Amino acid sequence: MDINMAAKPKQTFCKCWTLVAALALPLFSAPILADEFLCDATQASTNELPLLDKTCPVGQGLWGKSQPRGQESTFWIQCGVFSQPLPVAKAKKLYQHISTDVWAKPEDKAYRCLIGPYQDFSQAKQDLARVKTEPGYKEAFIREVVKGAPLKKAAVKPQPKPKPSSKTKPQATTVIPAPVMAQPEPIASEVVADAPQPNQSDVAIRLTASVSGVEYKVPYSMFSNDQFYMEHNLPWNRLDYEGAYKTCYRLGMRLASSEEWQALLDSDVMKQDNWPMHLPYWGAEKTGLFTSGKVNQLKGTSLLNVVCVK
Structure with a gap:
């Protein structure tokens, strides 16, 4: 199994990529499609795992011999929940067992480690079995996003209103310049x-x-x-x-x-x-x-x- 299933910075194309032992993760700023729901994903540097948006659906857990509830579901392997995103050094060990990518998804006070997404349940099961052979991942399991299921919206905590003060100066407004638009498509x-x-x-x-x-x-x-x-x-x-x-x-x-x-x-x-x-x-x-x-x-x-x- 290649450890190069994720994108990597490259200098030239050669077959040696399939033999390289080290893993350089990509700079992600790409949408991930799960149940036709567009999940944003970003990556600050090649030393960090790509982060899924908080609103990205990861579904419900399938434990034991449970079968998928939907016929057109999307699947994730949950590889853990940590106080910080899984270090890239540890993520490298997972890539030798999987056919897709490793992600971190921020929760309230933690980061969920996820592998996927998968459209094929049998492929997810095969990868899960291999992931569990890696020390520290015996409790990994599959999550199912059922197509058509309602999506949970991320909770937004209301911000307390500041107390009025005669000494309070009005806050300056920062104007962000509009991005430069690409030229129109030539015919x-x-x-x-x-x-x-x-x-x-x-x-x-x-x-x-x-x-x-x-x-x-x-x-x-x-x-x-x-x-x-x-x-x-x-x-x-x-x-x-x-x-x-x-x-x-x-x-x-x-x-x-x-x-x-x-x-x-x-x-x-x-x-x-x-x-x-x-x-x-x-x-x-x-x-x-x-x-x-x-x-x-x-x-x-x-x-x-x-x-x-x-």
Whole structure:
């Protein structure tokens, strides 16, 4: 089992990643899909586990020989509850037993250690059995998020009103500058005419498809500081919106519209040719294109897969 199932900072692509003994965790700022509920996840540095948002659903525990309650559930393995997030050094030991990622989820006064998410209950059970062989994790168990179940909202404690005081000075207001917006998507004819030719030693085309006259390509930057994650035993880039936009522009292409994305899904090419499907893809105008067919408006800082069209 690879210990490289999570994204890692990289310098070059080579098969040696599957043999590396050390684990460098990714800088996450990506959505995690659980029961079609968009969970935000962030990571401050490669020395810390990525943190799931407090509102991310983790469901109810399944103990013993319990079977899933739903037919389309999402599953997590709970590997413990700690006063601080699980240290990366300990998380490294878990990666040799699992097929997905390790997360920390802040609770009221603790941090829940979670592995997942899983769509396949049998895969979650297999990983759980291996996790339990690691000292200190014999009490690990599976949690189930039943599709359609109501989500619990995070409790918000009311803040006490300050007592009026004649000596109290009015608090200054801090104005946060608005983020710089990305340039509008150029139309295909302009991109083809003006885009610089990419250096073939920098960008490789991993996958291609042609559906209803539209050409689709999945690029991979071989020599850059872009983040990547492992799927189908290969590394795949995870870029923010600006990085995805520029990558497609360099190829004389653009990001897909929701209609073009749906046409690609309907063709079943992605499943047949083992396209990366663990993360959503960037679409035009900062949309997240999900393999479930769902299209969401996202922040440009999320790190997602990239597919370019022409």
